[in-house]
Amino acid sequence: MQSEPDILSAKFAALADPTRRAILARLSxxxxxxxxxxxxxxxxxxxVSKHLKVLEKAGLIxxxxEAQWRPARLEPMALKGVADWLEHYRRYWDQSFDRLEAYLRNVQQGKDDGSRN
Amino acid sequence: MQSEPDILSAKFAALADPTRRAILARLSxxxxxxxxxxxxxxxxxxxVSKHLKVLEKAGLIxxxxEAQWRPARLEPMALKGVADWLEHYRRYWDQSFDRLEAYLRNVQQGKDDGSRN
DNA sequence: GCGTTATTTAACTGTTCGGTTATGCAGTCG
DNA sequence: CGACTGCATAACCGAACAGTTAAATAACGC
Structure with missing residues (x-):
């Protein structure tokens, strides 16, 4: 029953709510x-029950x-799916970091060309 | 102008739309x-203009x-913010991370048991 | 069976979202 | 200038969202 189209969107949407992120933190x-x-x-x-349903549909929990309780637990592999999407972009922020690093090196050498900020 | 409350939620919400993710992919x-x-x-x-505004408010672009064009560009550090949030959960899905952690602990104590890998 | 506890479902409400069309506005070109 | 290009804003619309209260369901303990 998880033939949901665009599960990644569902994950991001689920994570876009601070209450739900707090729930995940608690469940961790x-x-x-x-x-x-x-x-x-x-x-x-x-x-809260509705939030849990959203998280469950996204596969995150x-x-x-157990008797009359319905405990929720983290489903961490779902988060891995999000991380994998992000990973594709890592090189862009690492690269920015490199450029910033170079810029700071120049500043330190008194070679700032003033072209940035 | 980024005094936005809960910027992380804005980022996740922005990423929760396949059109917007496709735009980011293009901008990469x-x-x-x-x-x-x-x-x-x-x-x-x-x-599309609205999608760009959402991405911009989230800091992602x-x-x-330039003349009558308003080019959009990726703002990768914003994605890093998302990655950093996720990182907190990595250990829950990544077994090898646990092993690495244990390894590093041991190394630091000079007690490497050689069990990695 | 009855009452209690834990949770879900239903029905409703106001707000946000994602799209539309129509209009406005800035900058370029002739 | 005026026409055209590139884009944004306004006004609108239906669907989805996040919350509510009230009622229903499920499992337990007596």
Missing amino acids: QGEASVNELAEPFDMSLPA SRGR | QGEASVNELAEPFDMSLPA SRGR
């Missing part, structure tokens, strides 16, 4: 029930079942 | 005008001004 320290997850937030339980 | 090969960027898409120009 272990499973938690909905009530536990909701506790830090000034928000109704159904709202999965849910278990 | 160099600056481009709005018309050039819009060309591959079955979409009006104002729509910046705009120049």
